[in-house]
Amino acid sequence: MSQTVIEIEDLSFSISGKRILEQIRFCASAGQRLFIVGPNGAGKTTLLRCLSRIISDWQGSIKVKGKNIRAYPQKKLAKILTYVPQVLPADIPFTTHQFILMARYPHLSPFSVISPQDEKIVSDAMDMTQTACFAERVMATLSGGERQQVSITAAVAQQAEIFLLDEPATYLDYKHQRDIHSLLAKINKTCGTTIVCVTHDLNSAVLSADKIIALKEGKIVFEGTSQEIMNEDTLEKIYSKKFDFAQHPVTGQKIIVPDVIE
Amino acid sequence: MKRTAFIFIIIFAILVIAITPFIGSVKIPFSALKDFELATSEAQIFYSLRLPRVFTAFLAGAALACCGVALQAMFKNPLATPFTLGISGGAAFGAAVYVIFASAIISYGGIAFSFAGSLGAVALVYGLTRIKKGFSVGTMLLAGIAVNFFFSSLIMFLQYISDFTQSFRIIHWLMGSVDVTGFHTPGVLFVITAVGIIVIAAQSLNLNLMSISDEIAAARGVNVKRTRKIIFLATSIMVAGVVSFCGPIGFVGLMAPHICRLLVGYDHKILTPAAILFGGAFLTLCDCVARTIIAPAEMPVGVITALLGGPFFVWLLLKDTDKSGL
Numbered sequence: 001m002s003q004t005v006i007e008i009e010d011l012s013f014s015i016s017g018k019r020i021l022e023q024i025r026f027c028a029s030a031g032q033r034l035f036i037v038g039p040n041g042a043g044k045t046t047l048l049r050c051l052s053r054i055i056s057d058w059q060g061s062i063k064v065k066g067k068n069i070r071a072y073p074q075k076k077l078a079k080i081l082t083y084v085p086q087v088l089p090a091d092i093p094f095t096t097h098q099f100i101l102m103a104r105y106p107h108l109s110p111f112s113v114i115s116p117q118d119e120k121i122v123s124d125a126m127d128m129t130q131t132a133c134f135a136e137r138v139m140a141t142l143s144g145g146e147r148q149q150v151s152i153t154a155a156v157a158q159q160a161e162i163f164l165l166d167e168p169a170t171y172l173d174y175k176h177q178r179d180i181h182s183l184l185a186k187i188n189k190t191c192g193t194t195i196v197c198v199t200h201d202l203n204s205a206v207l208s209a210d211k212i213i214a215l216k217e218g219k220i221v222f223e224g225t226s227q228e229i230m231n232e233d234t235l236e237k238i239y240s241k242k243f244d245f246a247q248h249p250v251t252g253q254k255i256i257v258p259d260v261i262e
Numbered sequence: 263m264k265r266t267a268f269i270f271i272i273i274f275a276i277l278v279i280a281i282t283p284f285i286g287s288v289k290i291p292f293s294a295l296k297d298f299e300l301a302t303s304e305a306q307i308f309y310s311l312r313l314p315r316v317f318t319a320f321l322a323g324a325a326l327a328c329c330g331v332a333l334q335a336m337f338k339n340p341l342a343t344p345f346t347l348g349i350s351g352g353a354a355f356g357a358a359v360y361v362i363f364a365s366a367i368i369s370y371g372g373i374a375f376s377f378a379g380s381l382g383a384v385a386l387v388y389g390l391t392r393i394k395k396g397f398s399v400g401t402m403l404l405a406g407i408a409v410n411f412f413f414s415s416l417i418m419f420l421q422y423i424s425d426f427t428q429s430f431r432i433i434h435w436l437m438g439s440v441d442v443t444g445f446h447t448p449g450v451l452f453v454i455t456a457v458g459i460i461v462i463a464a465q466s467l468n469l470n471l472m473s474i475s476d477e478i479a480a481a482r483g484v485n486v487k488r489t490r491k492i493i494f495l496a497t498s499i500m501v502a503g504v505v506s507f508c509g510p511i512g513f514v515g516l517m518a519p520h521i522c523r524l525l526v527g528y529d530h531k532i533l534t535p536a537a538i539l540f541g542g543a544f545l546t547l548c549d550c551v552a553r554t555i556i557a558p559a560e561m562p563v564g565v566i567t568a569l570l571g572g573p574f575f576v577w578l579l580l581k582d583t584d585k586s587g588l
Contacts (some may be wrong), residue, residue, distance in 0.1 A: 054481075056441055094529070110466070
């Protein structure tokens with residue numbers, strides 16, 4: 001049994017009287033690949049933002065490595081977990097290398113200089129994610145897929161143990177979607193990183209998750225394995241629509257197929 | 263290329279400080295420099311008027327540029343300056359209150375009043391932005407402009423109720439001037455500016471990350487809220503210092519960071535010192551023009567910076583090639 005790294009109990013959050021999250025309760029253990037799915041407006045992104053402390057006025061308890069998340073200084077928390085937003089701003093004026101180097105921030109003090117060791121960590125991260133080829137390009141000139149790869153590379157260079165990803169592949173084409181998901185699988189395998197990933201792509205969640213959680217209207221309506229969620233009634237309960245299924249030709253897993261549009 | 267530009271800015275600043283004290287309605291011969299007893303009038307002019315004036319202009323320009331860099335990065339907005347956020351307006355109102363009501367009772371209280379004014383303005387702008395849930399830079403700038411107008415009206419009201427001499431003093435000072443005598447003003451300004459610059463320089467890495475996005479900054483471990491408070495406090499005190507001594511001098515805080523970004527790039531570890539040197543040198547040069555162009559009479563330096571700054575501001579609005587938005 002591996003160590004529990006995230007422990008959420010009775011997490012609730014509301015914006016001007018409207019409940020966004022209600023009594024959320026789940027755990028993630030070290031090295032786990034946890035996917036969070038659910039319809040639009042279910043509170044998935046908000047949940048990640050609470051976890052990464054971008055939002056702080058929630059009620060309940062969030063523990064990271066056994067310690068209340070509020071007790072961490074932001075910098076110390078950034079050594080343990082990091083957040084990868086849906087998209088990076090399109091107009092970042094820094095080069096890829098500069099941007100990834102900035103991910104060493106939690107390991108630096110205000111006036112310290114970048115050490116050769118930091119440089120090594122950054123170049124190793126770029127080798128791993130195959131982003132070294134555009135190291136000297138300005139971020140604003142990268143494509144959406146490249147920018148997303150860089151965003152994840154920076155998280156690797158940050159050496160966080162937990163990655164919180166918000167729909168990392170949503171705006172990407174099929175190849176780049178595949179690249180991002182296999183990159184995440186590789187990071188999870190080689191670094192033992194815990195992956196908490198919000199997605200709308202049920203099939204890729206099913207194919208790579210250890211555990212899936214489904215949110216609906218701010219509540220957890222499903223928690224279980226890939227096999228368990230691929231069930232007509234379960235999915236209908238989550239998405240209020242019927243799904244058709246097929247067998248994956250390689251793995252034999254049950255996957256969903258797109259609807260026929262008349 | 264960027265390193266060359268930075269070295270160029272350093273040389274530019276040194277040259278401006280070295281040359282401008284000699285320029286003005288009275289020519290200063292080099293022999294006057296050795297006259298430490300101030301026996302000649304040239305030496306008196308040089309040591310008790312020109313040098314303090316050059317230092318004051320340099321420090322004021324440096325402080326305003328430093329505030330501009332920090333605010334623009336923090337809000338990811340090219341128009342964020344002490345002016346558009348209402349900080350200058352608050353400081354000016356504080357100083358005007360001091361001139362009219364308190365200068366007869368307490369001497370040297372101008373900074374304290376300005377600081378109270380600038381802090382009040384920041385609290386007002388920040389508070390107004392916070393009332394609307396969620397933080398929006400657009401709301402903040404609009405609140406800043408509203409607060410600025412509010413304080414300008416209050417200053418006009420003060421002028422209206424004050425007597426002729428006080429009113430004239432306020433008008434003269436509102437135009438912006440670095441016309442000082444002796445080293446008291448540059449001394450105080452030096453302390454305030456130095457503290458402010460050190461505090462902001464210590465935020466360089468935070469500013470780099472916050473100039474990308476607050477989310478990314480938080481993900482990398484920046485305490486975004488605390489950084490905002492520190493920057494607001496540091497800029498409030500620097501702006502209060504500058505405004506109480508020199509009046510609300512415009513456009514340096516807007517212009518210097520933009521020009522330096524074009525020259526040395528976006529890394530605040532270089533950008534902040536570059537903007538500080540450039541802003542200082544720029545204002546010193548403006549003041550040099552202001553005191554020579556209609557010599558022996560003088561123009562307020564604020565007139566020159568605004569004359570140069572106005573067209574620059576328009577150019578900035580019209581050109582859309584700078585993709586970064588900063």
